[in-house]
Amino acid sequence: MTDAPARPEPLDHIAAGSGPGLVLIHGTGADANSNWGPLIDALRDRYTVVAPYLPGAGATPVDPAPIDLDSLADRIVATARTAGLERFHLVGHSLGAALATAVAARHPEVVTSLALHAGWVRTTPREAVMFDLWTRLLRTDPALLARHLVLTAMGPDLLDTLDEGGFADLTAGFTAMLDERILGQIDLDTRIDLREAVGRITAPTLVLACADDRIIPPHHQRQLAAAIRQAAYLEVPGGHGLPFEDPARFFSLITAYVDERQAQART
Template sequence: MTSHAPLDRIVAGTGPGLVLIHGTGAEAASNWGPLIDAVRDRYTVVAPNLPGAGGTAPEPDPLDLDHLADRVVATVRAAGLHRFHLVGHSVGAAVATAVAARHPGAVASLVLHAGWVRTTPREAFMFDLWARLLRTDRDLLARELVLTAMGPDLLAALDDAQFAEMAASFTAMLDDRILGQIELDARVDLRDAMGRISAPTLVLASADDRVIPPHHQRELAAAIARAEYLEVPGGHGLPFEDPDRFFSAVTEYVDKCQAREAAAAAT
């Protein structure tokens, strides 16, 4: 039976709550480290590790978005927060969407990067390839991820040694612990959740995303009542290939929403 215990997490800083949910194969520290350092002077940051990441053990049963959403909220409550801004990248965006739908009163604002409403056959085919490669040849999966997750501008600037170095860094983070995350990617279906999201939302798309292409983010923004849509240059791995661009878009939106929260509380 799956656990409802809080997830392993990073907790840092002081101030209003900011919760950050990482993407497939990443961890809280690798996905969000620079952002945590940049905002810890004004936000209490909670960055959970999903099952199979960091100190969170893989779950014995298939991962479920609603169950993960409740574990994220339990994690945030354990850190002493009851209302928070929420940011998710990739599968973290899917989890964040589920959190905002199941716990609308807790979410002050929502930022979703590289998110999607429902996995289509094209993405299911891709995620099945990821799982097969992870089980058989991690080096080949790493090479596939370099070519699809990174944007074309970055790839065009790499030399032979840099390609090899990037592939090695991908290989180092890949192991069987993340199979559950990949299998969840293949089963995402948030259509029933869309109408229950009440938080102001920024849907952030990378124009050159070849993992979850921008038409998915446009569909996501159209389905959320209070959503804004922003498309920027870059690939699926924008937090890693251009952290300045990614984190500035996130912090600008969260700071704007927090200013509104503070003004409303003062009246």
Template sequence: MPVVDVAVSGGISKAHYLVTGSGPGLVLVHGTGATGQVNWGPLIEALSDRYTIVAPDLPGAGETRDPGGPITLHDMVAHVVAAARDAGLERFHLAGHSLGAVVATATAGLHPDLVDSLTLHAGWVRADAQMAFQFELWKELVRTDPAAMARMLLLTAMGKDTLRSWDRTAFDQAAAAFTGLLEGDRAQDGFARLSEANATIDLTGLLPDVTAPTLIISSADDRIVFPHHQLELADGIPHARLLRVPGGHGLPGENPELLTAKVAEHLARVA
């Protein structure tokens, strides 16, 4: 993976990013504890014949090595912009999942001249009391019992229909995969710091500055970022379109075909 130096609040971050494909730029931003490949693998495979796809690892995630300490919204936006520019993209389409949707929104608000379109899944404007409580629990659990954190994340991320369809083997396999994302002190520390960042983000002042055509995708059974948060995003971003789909917060893993289709449709509509 290419690496680019990014100036952040704590010093210099060595930001790793995936780049593949050819055509107009499409930058993909992952959620807490994931990477671009984890959240967007099927979409990358499906669209790399039409787009130059760039997927940065945010500070505290994947292969990126940041200075440590608190992670700010501006730090994460800086990683997105630096990766896109280092990959040679002057302008780009932008898509984000969960925390990635928040970072993508902030990028579009702070750098409207760079963003041709915006697609957001499971985003929010600011954490309410329930979300802040949840992220505090994540931060505590990942440091004390990462396996329990992974199991809880699994049970809340997947939609009810998916969970009902699984047998015990499927649960064990999925739990092992989630646990694997949290293996090692660096991964756990990064997850905890990103969880802390989740609770402090507030996009309110940036929403009116988003000029890119925006699609907001809301999963009906999202129990991590409840659907009313996507409605608030749609109300705040000028001319945004809200699309409700079945499934849970973990739609990128639960039904990647659906998410890929909706992103591709929005890109085609913009073109």
């Protein structure tokens, strides 16, 4: 007699609202509230919104072993089901986009539509060096990593408007989000390889790129869109941190796409 396979353990998460399902996956170093709070508030009147906390965020414990992309994708689906969702629209930012890609490939039956911001198919040596720098800076002084992220994650339209106090405030905000609990997330960033997964995605997909993204540059999103059969590609001004530098614009793009796909799903 063999033991039944263990069920994936749900993640700590925010669940709000009622209506069709919408799952939001945050990026490295952020969390469900900091990445998605305004969008959750805006959509909870017509969607059941579930926003998981990745390992090391919220009350989700740090994973003692290196985080496995596929296993974490399964945990995201288990989290949605815990909140009562059997099918849902799926949105991810950065690492969250890589995870959303994995979810849509492994569980196509649950994904109504897919929206990926700042995603990528495979971590290249350039990004691996950058993520190693993040790890070294975080272990040395989180404020140094915060300064680096302000200068690389934010787009020039925002950076050009900041005075010394503005830079200090933004750096302090980033520093507050950073501690060694996220090292596992950064390690996962270094190991993303979705080349075998992207061809299995069947959901209609929006791949959203930012023209000034210096963390995951737009050529990665173009590659991602080309590999997904039903993907539309949209490139807009802004940096990798668009959800933070211009949340109103970012969330309006996501809302319009999800609402359009939900209307089509009803017909």
